[in-house]
Amino acid sequence: MTYRLAVANEKGGVGKTTTAINIAGALAAAGHDVLFVDLDAQGNGTVGLGLEGSYTAEGTSVYDLLVDFDADVRIGDVIQPHEEFDVLPSHIDMFNAESELQTAMRGRERLWMAFEGLDVGYDYVVIDTPPSLGLLTDNALLACRNVLVPALAEDTSKHALDILFDHFDTLEGGYGVDIDPVGIIINRIEVDGEADRMVRWFEERFGGALPIWNIRNRVALKRAWANGASIFGHGETTDMDAEFRRIADHLNDRK
Ligand SMILES: Nc1ncnc2c1ncn2[C@@H]1O[C@H](COP(=O)(O)OP(=O)(O)O)[C@@H](O)[C@H]1O
Ligand SMILES: [Mg+2]
Numbered sequence: 365m366t367y368r369l370a371v372a373n374e375k376g377g378v379g380k381t382t383t384a385i386n387i388a389g390a391l392a393a394a395g396h397d398v399l400f401v402d403l404d405a406q407g408n409g410t411v412g413l414g415l416e417g418s419y420t421a422e423g424t425s426v427y428d429l430l431v432d433f434d435a436d437v438r439i440g441d442v443i444q445p446h447e448e449f450d451v452l453p454s455h456i457d458m459f460n461a462e463s464e465l466q467t468a469m470r471g472r473e474r475l476w477m478a479f480e481g482l483d484v485g486y487d488y489v490v491i492d493t494p495p496s497l498g499l500l501t502d503n504a505l506l507a508c509r510n511v512l513v514p515a516l517a518e519d520t521s522k523h524a525l526d527i528l529f530d531h532f533d534t535l536e537g538g539y540g541v542d543i544d545p546v547g548i549i550i551n552r553i554e555v556d557g558e559a560d561r562m563v564r565w566f567e568e569r570f571g572g573a574l575p576i577w578n579i580r581n582r583v584a585l586k587r588a589w590a591n592g593a594s595i596f597g598h599g600e601t602t603d604m605d606a607e608f609r610r611i612a613d614h615l616n617d618r619k
Contacts (some may be wrong), residue, residue, distance in 0.1 A: 368479070368508040368619045369546065374531075375524040376495035379514040379551035381409045382585055384492040386604075387512070388422075388449050389594020390612035396487035398449035402426075403475070403504050404494040405458035413446050418453040425455035430474040430503065431464045438481045440553040450486070458500070465499040472539075475503040476539040488615070497531050505535055507541055508619075512578075512611075514549040517562035531545035547575040547614065554581050577607055577616060 380584060381404070388400040402409040403426075407419045418425070428437045437604040444451050465471035479489070491504040513528065515521040532543040548570055553559045566576055579585075580603070588598035595602055 365487050366479075366482075366489055367565075367615060367618070368427065368436075368491070369615065370491045370493055370501075370504040370508040370511045370572070371514065372493045372501055372505065372511050373494060373513050373515055373524060373528060373561050374497045374501070374554045375515075375520065377520075378516050378524075379549070380404075380495070381412065381492050382589065383512070383514045383549050383551060383579065384490050385589065386585065386594045386596070386608045387611055387615075388488070388490040389596040390605075390608040391401070391488050391490070392449045393596040394609070394612055394616070396616075399443065399452060399489045400446070400449050401452040401475075401489060401491040401504075402454040402568060403458075403464070403491055403500045404454055405456070405461065405500070406459075406494070407454035407456070409492045410451070410453040412589045412592065413451055415444055415451060415453045418444055418455070425457060426452055427455050427457035427461055429478050430500075431461055431468065433468070433474060433477075435567075437608065439478045440482060440484060443484075444593075448594060450484075462498045465503075471499055472502040472506055475507040479507055486520070487619075497527070502535065505532070506539060506541065509541055510544050512549065514551045515566075517550050517553050517559040517566075519562070520563060521562070530569055545574055546618065547577060547611070549577045549579055549611070551579045552581045553578055565594065567601045577611055579604055579607055 371380050388398050392398045410419050424437050493501045493504045584602035588595045591598050
């Protein structure tokens with residue numbers, strides 16, 4: 365069985381791409397077959413992982429897979445290899461995908477349907493999502509049903525998470541599915557009283573109901589990304605390795 369995980373928060377800059385890459389890297393380092401999917405039209409994950417050529421290449425892409433449903437594009441046709449895991453890269457055309465999917469039949473279920481055509485048996489699929497609650501994020505949520513939520517240790521996170529969890533309810537009502545939050549990653553934690561206060565808020569609000577992981581602000585995460593890899597592929601050890609491994613272990617327990 366493939367376990368599919370969406371990494372989502374409509375707020376930008378909270379670490380969706382960073383955590384998605386490093387969770388994919390931690391799972392791959394533990395010996396699992398992993399597919400990383402970049403559903404953000406900006407393609408930060410794609411370019412970061414060294415696939416900038418795919419992002420602008422002519423020919424079929426994830427855009428065709430989602431929008432041009434009759435074109436007989438299969439998911440395996442657009443997957444690219446990377447040294448740690450396989451990647452379904454984003455494409456610059458994805459900027460037009462939201463509006464096209466708006467009027468398309470089953471426009472929020474395209475990725476879900478696409479996975480039915482995947483014949484490679486990945487252990488895990490990790491999907492990075494755009495900073496919005498549009499149709500692309502909905503495609504990821506409906507394809508996965510399991511969602512990991514990165515958030516900053518800032519007051520703005522409270523409002524962002526209210527909106528996100530309300531959106532899960534809306535999708536559940538509309539599609540008759542369970543959208544399961546898997547846990548919260550408090551990301552870019554700084555050593556200061558404000559961050560401590562917010563970490564306590566997260567624990568009071570979600571502790572007990574959901575696991576909470578703490579990722580500190582670490583330049584090693586940026587360095588790995590700049591080198592086209594997760595911290596596990598980059599080979600620079602940081603004190604955050606263990607926390608990403610804990611997340612991977614938790615996913616493995618749920619699988
Ligand atoms: N734990 C961290 N430590 C240091 N820098 C981080 C960390 N998490 C994210 N960043 C940086 O913050 C910026 C936003 O992160 P990103 O993963 O792109 O967020 P999102 O995908 O939610 O927009 C990037 O420049 C990234 O390198
Ligand atoms: Mg991103």
